[in-house]
Amino acid sequence: MKMDDCIFCKIANGQIPSKTLYEDERFRVILDLGPATKGHALILPKEHSANLYELPDDTAGAVMQLAKKMAYMLREKLHCDGLNLMQNNGATAGQTVEHFHLHIIPRYLDDGQNINFVHGEPSQEELEAVRSEIVGND
Ligand code: AMP
Ligand code: ZN
Numbered sequence: 360m361k362m363d364d365c366i367f368c369k370i371a372n373g374q375i376p377s378k379t380l381y382e383d384e385r386f387r388v389i390l391d392l393g394p395a396t397k398g399h400a401l402i403l404p405k406e407h408s409a410n411l412y413e414l415p416d417d418t419a420g421a422v423m424q425l426a427k428k429m430a431y432m433l434r435e436k437l438h439c440d441g442l443n444l445m446q447n448n449g450a451t452a453g454q455t456v457e458h459f460h461l462h463i464i465p466r467y468l469d470d471g472q473n474i475n476f477v478h479g480e481p482s483q484e485e486l487e488a489v490r491s492e493i494v495g496n497d
Contacts, residue, residue: 362407367458371403380432385418386425391462395472398437398465400429408459410448422461429463439465443474 362368369375371387378390380400391399402425408414414422430442445462447454464474481489 365407365458367403367456367460368405368407371405371458381425381429385421388425388429388463395462395464395474396439396467396470398433398439400433400463402426402429402461402463404459409457410454410459411446412448414459426461426463433463433465437465440468441466445474 366375370377370389373387377387379387380390381388385405387403387405389401389403391401402422404414404418404422406415406418408418411419426444433439433442443462443464443466445464446460447462464472466472466474
């Protein structure tokens with residue numbers, strides 16, 4: 360995709376207005392237009408990367424530091440009871456906008472959301488097969 364056509368590039372760089380919670384030279388943090396819960400925010404790097412694979416290492420580190428800062432802000436101001444970080448890569452994983460973004464989702468008792476996994480129950484042998492597929496047998 361051409362970056363000229365990227366909606367999050369335009370939002371991050373202020374060409375399209377957004378409900379901004381925080382901005383610095385590298386990032387803008389906005390409210391999600393379709394929030395899962397009150398205060399659902401997105402960290403957008405101003406520089407375009409389609410996903411985690413393309414994200415420069417120093418940006419990746421800075422994103423997590425900013426997530427921590429925003430977590431404190433949201434807890435203090437909205438009194439959330441918990442918080443999820445989520446980051447989708449690829450359509451199969453639910454990514455709908457191809458500009459890296461980190462979801463910050465405040466959680467409240469009885470908020471009705473269900474951001475949980477369906478857990479498998481592999482045997483030790485099955486876990487070992489996966490481990491060796493990833494890192495080898497050495
Ligand atoms: P993902 O599914 O991880 O790609 O997340 C995309 C998120 O961006 C969704 O939660 C959308 O609600 C949100 N979104 C899409 N367009 C906008 C927009 N123009 N401003 C704010 N949030 C948006
Ligand atoms: Zn972009």
